[in-house]
Amino acid sequence: MSSVATETRVLTGREAFRAGIREEMLRDERVLVLGETVRSGGAAGVVAGLFDEFGPRRVIECPVSENGIFGAALGLALAGFRPVVEIYSADFLLAVANEVMNDMAKWQVQHGRPDEPLPIVIRGCMAATEGLGPEHSQSMEPFFLHAPGLELLTPSTPATAYAAMRAALAATVPTLVFEHRKVYELSGPVEGGVIGERVTSGADVTVVAWGWMRHEAAHAAERLAADGVGVDLLDPVRIRPLDLDPVIASVQRTGALIVVEEAFVTGNVGAEILARVAEALPGHPLRLRRIAMPDVIHPYDARLERAILPTADHVVAGIRTLLGD
């Protein structure tokens, strides 16, 4: 195996996440992987092979003890290591919400060292595929949006997966990488991803979407382009801190914004984006809207679940409604 990134790699999303971790493990032996079943590749195979390559002192198989694991990650980080902690499914992060948002996020500030890095990467598979039920399907970024002191990344493609994992490993604050299960299965070039991408340009409506929703929005944009509707589609990749400038600049041109988000609508990230845009452009006759999951937990039956997940159809319809108003 070679540690040199070539310019032409085409990988799946799963492999891209892995490449980001593995390259940093090669570069810096303080990087450790911790979690459940990580010895055998972890819940979704992202860390497959790393135990064989790096051994039990770098890839640490843990009991199903989320609080113990996350506490240990904090200890390891304060002791000078750089833990990459896997959560078996991102939904389970609620079981360590206290460790993540009360302990890790606040630690350096409340101990008087706001500039001291606390390099903890928290990662795991997230969001809906088909019928995994409401404890293995939720989009978790809104639950962690409110805590100062964290970075949140929600990549959408192999390239942004790789870029996001590298950004997380370079971050100085505890950083969550939300790995969309559907993104694992995508294939594409790995290099060239950036934190914040303009997917399509257009003058009629601004659309913000990340994770899998970027692809639903891109399909919608393609369909609308055929009808002469131009969509300015932005994928921020990083949700916190969110670079709002391109969004606001775009809305200033289009006057219309749709945030497409897989999470439940109430209290989602889109609410924050709409609020920020509205605050930035007072007195403008804006058209702002969210396309999101209704406030309904995922049914186990995939047929029923499909009825509530946002899709390109919803985006097309939402944009038409917004522009036709």
Added chain:
Amino acid sequence: MSSVATETRVLTGREAFRAGIREEMLRDERVLVLGETVRSGGAAGVVAGLFDEFGPRRVIECPVSENGIFGAALGLALAGFRPVVEIYSADFLLAVANEVMNDMAKWQVQHGRPDEPLPIVIRGCMAATEGLGPEHSQSMEPFFLHAPGLELLTPSTPATAYAAMRAALAATVPTLVFEHRKVYELSGPVEGGVIGERVTSGADVTVVAWGWMRHEAAHAAERLAADGVGVDLLDPVRIRPLDLDPVIASVQRTGALIVVEEAFVTGNVGAEILARVAEALPGHPLRLRRIAMPDVIHPYDARLERAILPTADHVVAGIRTLLGD
């Protein structure tokens, strides 16, 4: 002691919360109080006297085992009891975020009984007073806003405290009552509180505020009234589900909205309110704004903390800026 509510009671906020619980305990012996130090009145004295009055089978002193306590509350509720669970400080709810948002909130729906009540009241002291530090000062409602299946109450006065506790005890879904520490100390009439109050009427700007911020906003409204600026001040009391109709109707008249909130700004409840209002009134030249805590965790030193907590001054300045734009 008498269980009959008189029409003229004047109580503190603390006593009003207690009265709401106590009256229901007298009415229905399935109502239990659980928590840490509840035998001696709980963290803030809200349940003081209840152990002596109702005994150890109704007021259950628990070890400092938040996950065990909240799991037990779920079991008790499913077994036909009506637990009222105290959290020592609302910040600590992050330690049971999984029990509250993954287990309790989803239980009846995912077990096919969406209409079956799950009467669990979760309550505790919350928010900033003076220098309690960031793990005993946060406004927690945004962290729980995103989960379908919960009700959230954030009372502001003795009357709304009493009304909120009664509403929580009448709710059919798990309900969180966030008891603002400063509201404990207020005195006032207990009867007549409603879930959703118009505090002042005015035609120039709509202001939404709850908890302690209602009072900061009311002071601001009073000062602005002297200058001829009319503030339509709404206190929703219940944050989820939020009755938006009066807010939207008011903004249709004023064209301007400020949400005053004690929580960190990013991902707060105000974001959701701004988003909903913007979505409801597309193409209107609205002026929307939040006054909130910056994304800075509470310093221990009260002098420093005071510099970041939102006050009437901020509200006055915010309204002037918004209207002057």
Added chain:
Amino acid sequence: MSELGLYRTMLVSRALDDECMDMLARGLPVPHFHSGAGQEALSVGGAAGLRDSDVVIYSHRGYAQLLAKGVPLEVIARDMFYKAGGSNAARGGVMHVSAPEIGVPGREGVFGARFGMAAGFGLAQRLRDTDDVTVCFYGEAAGARGPLYEALNMAVLWDLPVVLIAENNGWSVNSRTEWLYPNARMSAVWRGFDIPVTVVDGNDLGEVRAAVGEAVRRARAGEGPSVVEGLTYRLHPHIWWDDAAYVPAEELAEAQERDPLTLTRAALVAAGTAPEQLDALEAEVAEEVRAVLAEVLAGPDAQWDVEPRIVGVAGV
């Protein structure tokens, strides 16, 4: 319940399992099916013979627990295949079967709350002055979570009528038990509470019955909680996507030798039951389960009519 009756329940569970494995082998979906094969003695021995007012908190491959507690096979199957007439109308599938009226309140998806819930049910039973009990099964995963300690401390402190049954089946997905617990034992630590902690051959129905029986007796008598750890083995992969390539063939072969169905049958024969009677029973159960499944699969899908009543619905 008679030994034969228990064996019958084990057979029903295994037949359900066989049918599901068979469907998977044919490429048909069996959503969220976690085979319980190999653990029927522990499941049935732990959950049978209880009252409707006793509570069982089952584990995710505990079909035999549900059956032993009285949940009809067709309810389990309908939930599994998202058919009308199950317990949850496709909202929870087979992961969230419930039957509160017979003491099956449901299952949490993120392991942990079951322990506090068990304490809560036990407390409810005490507060009602009954001698009912709560039995809570758990595997290596849930067993390493802190809520177990929190709840057991409460149960010991308050003498709650709680029986914990640890299912030590060698694996947690692809992690070996010895990677997760000192000496690969889940219950050893709880001896420190000075409560009865028994490790039994989880494939020996008699041993399981004796240990759980004593734990239930104590709980009914107000003598507080107990822990029974059953040593057993997961004979099939974790779930459909798992090829279980990590399971050593020899170890699996040994475990198959100790299949609780074989052992229980042998014990029945040794105790005097005619082999022909057991052959007939096995054939009858296989036929019966096949028929139930066929009927369930031919039945109407669950309808989804619950959402408008849920709090705060909004969105797309």
Added chain:
Amino acid sequence: MSELGLYRTMLVSRALDDECMDMLARGLPVPHFHSGAGQEALSVGGAAGLRDSDVVIYSHRGYAQLLAKGVPLEVIARDMFYKAGGSNAARGGVMHVSAPEIGVPGREGVFGARFGMAAGFGLAQRLRDTDDVTVCFYGEAAGARGPLYEALNMAVLWDLPVVLIAENNGWSVNSRTEWLYPNARMSAVWRGFDIPVTVVDGNDLGEVRAAVGEAVRRARAGEGPSVVEGLTYRLHPHIWWDDAAYVPAEELAEAQERDPLTLTRAALVAAGTAPEQLDALEAEVAEEVRAVLAEVLAGPDAQWDVEPRIVGVAGV
């Protein structure tokens, strides 16, 4: 460190405590002060004599732990009074003193993470192939939280160099230890891990030293974690707003009889130290602490210049 040196540290902690109690009595604010009076033997005995590269996770009334680990009194006092030159510039006050360079990483505000952190520090020490150790103090409150079980299971499983010190001081705010733990013992359950679990008179410096010394020796030798439970007593109210009316006067009087300072002084005298030498030491320490506090209180307030660099600052 000599017995006399340890006694000196206990005296410094008590003198700090006396000064703070005195200020409170005079109506002056002493933010977040939780008196450690009565627990100095356990605190000093548990934290003294360690290396800078050993880690101590202290508890919220563990000023004596901080002092014994080498944190200067003036740093503690500056943090307490939000003065410049403390460790956290008023962002954490005395609740979040830290000195990472000498093995004091800080304290979590919501009890729980300390245990996983201890495992993490212990793991770090192992991964670096050192024979350093991590000592983690905890009271009745943290000790009933699940993360303790999770982390201790990991520590036992991985033979981590972790020493847990349970501070059984009779109370958790106004809850009695026996309301929270079976038989009012915090550590009994952990005997089930088959690790050394020792219950000592926490006011007897010698007993504490012996038990902790052995636990540290084992940890350094790679023999894994131990638990030491010290029986002690909280001599003052929980915190300033607490009148401790719930403490039975007789019980308190008895506990005062067993004040670890008195006992340690008596032991020193019995071992041959001249009472006059101790009188002089006590006077010297009292004077020294008074002077440090006076200087700290006269010093400049902490300045708050950190926020613009924090991620995501926005708002009012």
